[in-house]
Amino acid sequence: MSDDCPPIPSKKYEYLDHPADVQLHAWGANISEALEQLVIAMYGYITDEIDTVEPVYSMDASVSDCADVESMVFHILDEMLFLFNAEPFFIGRVARVLDYNAETHSVSMRAWGESFDKNRHPVGTEIKAITYSNMQVRNEEDGSVHIYVIVDI
Numbered sequence: 087m088s089d090d091c092p093p094i095p096s097k098k099y100e101y102l103d104h105p106a107d108v109q110l111h112a113w114g115a116n117i118s119e120a121l122e123q124l125v126i127a128m129y130g131y132i133t134d135e136i137d138t139v140e141p142v143y144s145m146d147a148s149v150s151d152c153a154d155v156e157s158m159v160f161h162i163l164d165e166m167l168f169l170f171n172a173e174p175f176f177i178g179r180v181a182r183v184l185d186y187n188a189e190t191h192s193v194s195m196r197a198w199g200e201s202f203d204k205n206r207h208p209v210g211t212e213i214k215a216i217t218y219s220n221m222q223v224r225n226e227e228d229g230s231v232h233i234y235v236i237v238d239i
């Protein structure tokens with residue numbers, strides 16, 4: 087395990103049925119925790135057993151000056167998906183927001199995981215793209231944040 091990797095948090099996400107696609111629903115006490123859960127939900131859909139992923143090394147991604155919070159969610163998730171689709175085919179197990187700016191809709195994230203290995207990680211469903219379709223970032227009365235994102239499979 088990478089020395090600087092934080093503890094693996096409890097699961098705060100689910101997969102919702104959607105015609106021909108899947109909707110990721112993640113939540114947390116704030117936008118940062120909800121984003122962290124959303125990234126792991128995406129990686130968890132790519133492999134059927136996210137528990138098989140070990141936090142061996144980390145990868146960073148960031149987006150800045152997005153038009154709004156939905157655009158920021160789209161772009162950071164797209165960056166994290168790119169990490170899976172390019173060498174070294176990174177799949178994350180733990181994600182953390184390193185910096186978030188609500189005014190500029192900017193976020194920097196780090197994910198801890200390892201290179202995807204079909205012999206060790208059960209193959210789930212390929213995620214082709216992140217979409218804006220019916221995307222929602224909801225601030226609840228209790229202060230929690232819920233994010234809904236449909237991904238193209």
